[in-house]
Amino acid sequence: MQLSRDQLRAAYQRMCLIRNFEDSLHEEFSAGNIPGFVHLYAGEEASGVGVCMHLDDRDAIASTHRGHGHCIAKGCDPRAMMLEIFGKKDGLCGGKGGSMHIADLSKGMMGANGIVGGGPPLVCGAALTAKTLKTGGVAIAFVGDGASNQGTTFESYNLAKVWNLPAVFVVEDNRYAESTASAWSVGGNQVDRAKGFGMPAQEVDGHDFFAVWEAARQAIERARAGEGPSLLHVKLNRYYGHFEGDAITYKGEGEIEQVKTEKDALMLFKQRVTETKLLDSEELTVIEEEAKAAIADCLASAKAGALPTEADLMTDVYVDYKF
Amino acid sequence: MQLSRDQLRAAYQRMCLIRNFEDSLHEEFSAGNIPGFVHLYAGEEASGVGVCMHLDDRDAIASTHRGHGHCIAKGCDPRAMMLEIFGKKDGLCGGKGGSMHIADLSKGMMGANGIVGGGPPLVCGAALTAKTLKTGGVAIAFVGDGASNQGTTFESYNLAKVWNLPAVFVVEDNRYAESTASAWSVGGNQVDRAKGFGMPAQEVDGHDFFAVWEAARQAIERARAGEGPSLLHVKLNRYYGHFEGDAITYKGEGEIEQVKTEKDALMLFKQRVTETKLLDSEELTVIEEEAKAAIADCLASAKAGALPTEADLMTDVYVDYKF
Amino acid sequence: MPMKSFRQAINEALRQEMERDQRVVIMGEDIAGGLGAPGEDDAWGGPLGVTKGLMPQFGRNRVLDTPITESAFIGCAAGAAATGLRPVAELMFVDFMGVCFDQIFNQAAKFRYMFGGRAVTPMVVRTMYGAGFRAASQHSQCLYPVFTHIPGLKVAIPSNAYEAKGLLAQSIRDDDPVIFFEHKVMYDDEVDVPDEPYTIPFGEANVTREGDDVTIIAFGRMVNFANQAADSLAASGISCTVVDPRTTSPLDKETILETASETGRVVVIDEAHPRCNMATDVSALICENCFGDLKAPIKQVTGPHAPVPFSPALEDLYVPGVPKIEAAVREIMGKGH
């Protein structure tokens, strides 16, 4: 399978949007402009985008606490996201969700999730909806290496297998859960675990957009064809701390820098498409600059946005309820 | 490794005690003499006894809702158990626990459990105690095929592996969880699942006491030697319904009878030890009759036992508490 | 009107709602039963036969047996509800909430708020509660106070078969997540139940007795005990109002406050453990809002602060019964009663 030039441009654009989105949040957090827990996806772009390039609005994804990248990859509006993260009334969730709870069901984005392992069961549900209503849709659970040890995740593997659901589990193994290495916390390994549940699985280099894209293509086609769930073990790295404010002392010296220089996802993508002459470097530069400008613009909107008010406090608890 | 004649006698005695215990409960339930949920272990004796023959009081087991057999195998007093199941004051748990919550921590029996998948985390705890206090003990979780799909079970596999705990998981696969076949409910299989977590595992014929005994010996020695957890997939059959009152219409015609005639655990044991002349059939008959009499006696005690009274209702909620 | 059992009423509500709306699916452990097994299909119809017959009518695609995997299938129901189905999940015993509560209270209950109103989660969790079945500590709890505490959840507790049918139909048609409580000792209890579908709105209490002296507010199975107590107290000249709030969330505050003010004497009956339960909830509500009308302390009659014991001898002492309710009423009526 081959990506069209339009698809390649779209992929690079999304990756650049994510990178810029996260880099600006990092700055804004450091400047004290964003409250709460903020977990950045910078460095992991190829995974979210490589997977979501295969999806459309009938497909659903469930994300994690580290959800911004998945949101953008799945087509959520970065401006509304930025407003949300700044707690503004016009945020994607009216300011009520914040970074850890961004969602847009109209785009099939079922939510970032503050609960590690919260997403996989929900994905079984979206997959069940697709299967029952015969929408042709599939559902993807993004699962951290840390979340890969949570009971809800294993149960979802089994339920998806036993019910033959159109689901894919994407284990994004960025080598750490908070400060704890996945090399320590994961008994066995992701691929063997999947096989233990009777699911096909493969390991993928998560810095390589094309590798993710191809592996995801197979898994998603399989699910769409009614052949059941499978798992991808995507190995990658995050560039920032677990959350903003993390001093990252647990990582080895130069660990992040080495990844950045040797296998940055955007860099690898650019090398590949220019070397193979699929896109030229000028158009890539345009995409980069547009992304940068777009995010700067989102940021300006977010800063200027109005806050929610007392009238918003008690709305949206229920569809209807007699208080 | 070879079992001594004394060990063989003890093993057969325990199996006979369990069989008689369960058969009498079946009758008593049918006669309306026992209330509540009663899950019988008849048919599965070789598993509990084959495993527990390797254990002593420093070792712990956690059981399931189908706990009577494990209790007897681990050395709990059948009389006190019977009193408990009849809800009597002198029951092993003062009548407060009943069939689903029999326990005797002094014997390392951490309790039957009304929650499917409740036991494995507790076993990690007992194993941690053994490891931390260097008692030399090991801890065994009995897990049904149904319970093998519960998140708590998987998490316990991983925790035991990552912490290198002296634990063994014994999956007693009696082919059904309530009315649902394990052939349907278990994605993948037990041995591959264990391997997915990096644990050694083997499949065992649970009708064959000697097979269980040998596999358990290896797993328990491994754990005692500090080499970490492992799993046994024990395949067996239950003779009665899921609980007493179950019409068992989901099973195939003659399914239970065939097991009883072809591979009843007591029958196989007897054949093996008499054929190999380890024990003679007279002494086995004596053991059988003694077991029968012992259980009849327990039953009489249980029926005659006094009930708890209002004074007992609010005791044992706490060690101490200011109401 | 035909007499139907609590079990039949629930079965009928499920059947009628499934007929009415293709998006309604039901799921749970052995709700049909016999999956993968050589014998009878629909072998169980739920552990106590409540869902029997639904699989033959609606098929395995809408009657979904699950492995033992509450967090996955309850979460699956939440995810399915958010994406277009209307699932009814059976949490066999509410005591099992501890293995799946996150998917209920952090996911389903909060989607709408966290997502700024841009989500609906029309799911129902049917679950058994209550003592009296000799089912011991881990199969006998009430726990509805815990669910009532959580914003975003609705909680229905039918007191008989008629209520069960109407409240369950409403639960399924409702666009918010509803936890539906079925008392396990009531399944064989019969009352008149219409054949045709009907709903009972949430947050509207049912006043089952009207009286002048004391208002008894009770939940679920306890409503029946309260009615019995009221009938027997009437014989000794004490006239009671009995209120069945039907749903604890939303709670029909108006009816509660009105009936409390009318009599000025209140007894609240709650089978649940006494701390932070519905008895405290309703007592506090009344004490805050119609203090001036109160003639006596508000009495609470509840289960004790202890796990549910197995022994029938103890369990019978555990469950708040008619005599305890009568005694509480007589106590606040004061001397001479």
Place this chain on the structure above:
Amino acid sequence: MPMKSFRQAINEALRQEMERDQRVVIMGEDIAGGLGAPGEDDAWGGPLGVTKGLMPQFGRNRVLDTPITESAFIGCAAGAAATGLRPVAELMFVDFMGVCFDQIFNQAAKFRYMFGGRAVTPMVVRTMYGAGFRAASQHSQCLYPVFTHIPGLKVAIPSNAYEAKGLLAQSIRDDDPVIFFEHKVMYDDEVDVPDEPYTIPFGEANVTREGDDVTIIAFGRMVNFANQAADSLAASGISCTVVDPRTTSPLDKETILETASETGRVVVIDEAHPRCNMATDVSALICENCFGDLKAPIKQVTGPHAPVPFSPALEDLYVPGVPKIEAAVREIMGKGH
């Protein structure tokens, strides 16, 4: 006496109890941190640094970092407690209870009763609660009413660093399972805390202010707000008693009832959602037991029946603050206040 932060006080209690008793072990996610990683060992010391320094002193065998596996490690703590250790498990945020509640409320809490008194389960679950941290709906709940509802559990909610140190030491020495609540916005708050170990007994309330007009009963962080309100009300001539029950289970009923009777006017402050919470619990208790002494309705000041919103603009409205407490007091004092 040296000033110490809430964080330091908890760290000190853990350290001293671990020194005192070899059976005390602590476990949780990243409570030391850096496991399997090339960089700093003890890199985190818990997500907010509360357990920092304990691993270097006591080693990895007693400071046990876990995978993200709450049901396994909380259950492990229960099993370890039942077999001879005295584990202190950290449930990072109480909001995560939903993935492990079974091991707490059906296992640890019930062992002793189910096993007829033949078990002790000396475990502590330390956990963060409360709003104000901009941590949104799934990291800001209180939920202690849920644990208070469960027989077999004890629940401690320290209101400052001094209380935290003494109550945590007691929790660790206690032979029953204790859930220990730490308000996440209080970690940097300092008060005088003795260096030497001490315990504060459970079920003995602390009366932090004595007054004649109104009794304010508050929990955890709210005690500080109640004190502030009392101080400011004193300026306008309203004199308040403030009661910090310290533990919700057991609850010091005597002190509550006594102080309520003395003033005859009561306000209960509870950060938790309003339904079936500690405000209802205490209100109902008072209304049942000192009705005759009450001069006014019992007011409840609580968080609203809504998930905790992320936006600081909304969260600030969410948390019950000093002005709301003052307003409630003035309201029951009646006209002219």
